Amino acid sequence: MRAHARVATELRTLSDGTRRSCVRTLRAEVPLVPRITMAKGPEPWAGGAPEVARVCLAAGAAGPVGGDRLHLDIDVGAGSALVLRDVSATLLLPGPEGARSCTVTRIRVADGGTLVWLPEPLICARGADHVNDVRVDLADGARLVMREEILLGRHREASGRLRQRTRVRLGGKPLFHQDLDLGTTDARSPAVSGHHRAVGSVLVVDPEGAVAPQAAHRLSGEAVVLPLSGPAVLVAALAGDNLELRSGLDAGLARLGPPWSPGRAGSTPIGAEAGQEASHVR
Amino acid sequence: MSGSAASLLLLADGRFPAGGYAHSGGLEPTVAAGRVRDVETLEAFLHGRAVTTGATLAAFAAAACGAFGEHDDALLGTLDAELDARIPSPAQRATSRGLGRQFVRAFGAIGPKVPLDRLGRSPHHPVAVGAGACVVGLDRHGAALAVLHDSVAGPVAAAVRLLHIDPFGAYAALARLAPLVDDLADTAVLDSLGDAADLPARGTPLLDIAAEDHAVRQTRLFAS
Secondary structure, X not given: OEEEEEEEEEEEEOOOOOEEEEEEEEEOEOOEEXXXXXXXXOOOOOOOOOOOEXXXXXXXXXXXXXXXXXXXXXXXXXXXXXXXXXXXXXXXEOOOOOOOEEEEEEEEEOOXXXXXXXXXXXXXXXXXXXXXXXXXXXXXXXXXXXXXXEEEOOOOOOOOEEEEEEEEEEOOEEEEEEEEEXXXXXXXXXXXXXXXXXXXXXXXXXXXXXXXXOOOEEEOOEEEEEEOXXXXXXXXXXXXXXXXXXXXXXXXXXXXXXXXXXXOOOOOOOOOOOOOOOOOOO | OOOOHHHHHHHHOOOOOOOXXXXXXXXXXXXXXXXXXXXXXXXXXXXXXHHHHHHHHHHHHHHHHHHHXXXXXXXXXXXHHHHHHOOOOHHHHHHHHHHHHHHHHHHHHOOOOOOOHHHOOXXXXXXXXXXXXXXXXXXXXXXXXXXXXXXXXXXXXXXXXXXXXXXXXXXXXXXXXXXXXXXXXXXXXXXXXXXXXXXXXXXXXXXXHHHHHHHOOXXXXXXX
16 A cells, blocks of 8 residues: 655734644545644643644554555644644554565654654554654754654564664754664664563754753663753653553653643743733643 | 775774773673673674664764775764764763774874874764774775674673673674674675765664663773
8 A cells, every 4th residue: 555645834824913833735645644633632842732733643544564655744834833643553564475564754844843743652563564764854943842652562462573764854964863673683682672562762852952951861760861962852761561651751751841841731832922822722 | 805904903903092991882781780691691782782883883984984085074074973863872972982082092192194183083983993994004894894893892891891601602602793793894885885864873772771871870890
């Protein structure tokens, strides 16, 4: 199965003078089905503010399964903000002939734009062989919160193979580039992911430099907050299951403080100008 | 590999006075966490490190060897930035640059005709080794081999001090890795010929966390 879906946002000024991020393009192709949605759950940075655009990706079919090639393009226009979520976790399945499946996500965030991308976990079932290729190009003044969570096998199931490639550039320069090849014998090395069944991270990029702590911070379990070489931080964690993994990543975000810690009361509504208050939709 | 085999052995020698012997390649915190306990788990550690860190740094060393030989300072700068983006752990970035600085200093002191000043004061270690390899007449393959050897031989030497294991067993594990190291060096050379942005970036989540654990440890045998 081949599919190509697109989401694009832009900042518009409404008739009452307020500014709101709006979805300019929404192109679905099964199994990738993006839908405009309301705020749901804790949102780092956006905090439920209504002037943010929100899209949720639904799966229109099972998989990806071996042989599928899926493309997703995300374009966040200058000054606009998008929170992108999934309806549910993605189950990676083997194909009938053992072929590899691939999802390629290309993200562009223009100057002053913000993307908060919170997909649900990728679950790599036994026999699956998947490449998840994520390329992000951030303009100099763009902002990003990007989570990835990988579960190596379902409950009591051996894992398939998942190659997670993440390349983020800021202002045309390399910021974060990581290629994780998981679910293999090599990956079970104590140097890579050991016997952990859940691996994940949250990348936070804020060119205004508001995010980077002074030093790395070790959290409980196998989790850590890592200042990158650039105005960015990576919260990285390994765990036994998805609950423990999410907990580790949330602890890392909480460590960064507002506005990154999701759902903290009193976080500054984004886009609020003097005299305006954003109502929070929960 | 073309060039002087003796020069390769000099660069790859763990006793070369560039500080490498003070580092365990992340083994010490991995032993402290109980993930490496014996020869079998040591071998799994070495294998995993070789195909991730070793392979990545070897490609960068090979690329730096080529860039230095072609007097491409812009590419050397790009390699520095691209490698920074592949090392999320600040402790590991500091270690890499510290070892690079020590390598440049030691290399200058042993009297080659061409100094490595063009690399700046604290280049990343594989970039320094790649440039040094070029100066002593080695090719990209020699540079890659030196770095790959270091990525596994360093931890093995450390293992003998960190663990109650049979040193012969530890070195037997290293010997078993030789065909893999050769294959990885060949691949690193091919990888080094492409765009710097496409150089390998093989991640090591457990080593990233171990490096930060180790950086704050009060009592330790090795610097990293």
